[in-house]
Amino acid sequence: QKEVEQDPGPLSVPEGAIVSLNCTYSNSAFQYFMWYRQYSRKGPELLMYTYSSGNKEDGRFTAQVDKSSKYISLFIRDSQPSDSATYLCAMKMDSNYQLIWGAGTKLIIKP
Amino acid sequence: GAVVSQHPSRVICKSGTSVKIECRSLDFQATTMFWYRQFPKQSLMLMATSNEGSKATYEQGVEKDKFLINHASLTLSTLTVTSAHPEDSSFYICSVQGLAGEVGVSGNEQFFGPGTRLTVL
Numbered sequence: 001q002k003e004v005e006q007d008p009g010p011l012s013v014p015e016g017a018i019v020s021l022n023c024t025y026s027n028s029a030f031q032y033f034m035w036y037r038q039y040s041r042k043g044p045e046l047l048m049y050t051y052s053s054g055n056k057e058d059g060r061f062t063a064q065v066d067k068s069s070k071y072i073s074l075f076i077r078d079s080q081p082s083d084s085a086t087y088l089c090a091m092k093m094d095s096n097y098q099l100i101w102g103a104g105t106k107l108i109i110k111p
Numbered sequence: 112g113a114v115v116s117q118h119p120s121r122v123i124c125k126s127g128t129s130v131k132i133e134c135r136s137l138d139f140q141a142t143t144m145f146w147y148r149q150f151p152k153q154s155l156m157l158m159a160t161s162n163e164g165s166k167a168t169y170e171q172g173v174e175k176d177k178f179l180i181n182h183a184s185l186t187l188s189t190l191t192v193t194s195a196h197p198e199d200s201s202f203y204i205c206s207v208q209g210l211a212g213e214v215g216v217s218g219n220e221q222f223f224g225p226g227t228r229l230t231v232l
Contacts, residue, residue: 008152032219043115043204043223044155051217088154092219097143097208099221101154 003027006089006102014110019076023089023102026070030091030100033065035074038086038104047087048074079109113207114138117224124195125232132190132227134205140185141207145221146178149202161188195231203227 006023013019021035032051036044048063050056050072056063062075072091076083089102114137124130134144144161159180160168167180177199179191192199206221 032217034220036223041202041226041228043117043206043226046220046222049217049220051219097160098157103154 001026003100004089004091004102007105008103010106010108012108012110013079015079015081017079017109019074019079019083019107019109021074021076021087021089021105021107023072023091024070025072025091025100027093027100028067028070029093029095031094032092033063033072034090034099035061035063036088036090038088040085044088081109081111083107084109113141113209113222115205115207115222115224117205117227119227120225121228121230123230123232126196127194129191129193130195130229132192132203132205132229134188134190134207134224136186136207141188142185143208144182144188145206145208146180146188146190147204147206149204149226155204158190192229195229197231200229200231203229 004025035048037047038044050063050065053065053067060077064073086104086106088104090099092099116135118133122130142163146158147155149155157170158173161180161182163182163185169175177193182188204223204226206223209218209220
């Protein structure tokens with residue numbers, strides 16, 4: 001079993017829809033949770049960063065962390081074709097620099 | 112967040128040659144940089160952690176003599192793929208550890224460069 005599980009998709013939704021992306025994890029020591037967006041042939045771009053449990057909102061993006069369920073989510077409201085990309089979750093422990101990555105979910109927003 | 116550049120963005124070389132990839136932190140001094148490789152439709156795989164002024168720390172299974180890392184200054188780390196072979200063809204990406212105290216940065220995030228696509232013929 002991988003430490004971080006993420007459905008690779010692809011996930012295809014119409015423009016304007018609310019998108020829900022998720023990751024589950026097994027290591028309860030993870031404290032820091034990140035979502036990155038990666039366009040084809042580009043480096044990942046940090047979208048959201050959350051410490052411990054709770055919600056965080058930034059524009060059309062909302063990140064949620066439920067440590068009791070070991071489950072994190074990224075919601076995208078009013079999705080746009082420009083949101084089409086691969087979304088990777090990553091997490092780390094307090095005592096370790098290393099990021100543990102999900103497989104990435106390919107998202108396609110249809111005009 | 113940090114601004115990270117990589118050079119070159121794309122390189123094609125013959126088998127047996129060595130290729131150097133540069134990673135620069137443009138807006139702050141990075142004591143720690145990371146090197147990843149990514150195969151098509153796969154996630155990122157950490158190769159090594161580059162520490163300024165000391166030897167890099169390699170992940171298990173990564174050949175340190177093949178992938179030479181030099182972090183000679185606080186803004187520059189280089190990865191040299193020695194005697195490259197077709198199986199080394201991949202997307203190589205560097206990242207820098209966020210600097211705690213910068214606005215919106217906790218020190219736990221990594222900020223990535225645009226990547227270098229290496230093709231070995």
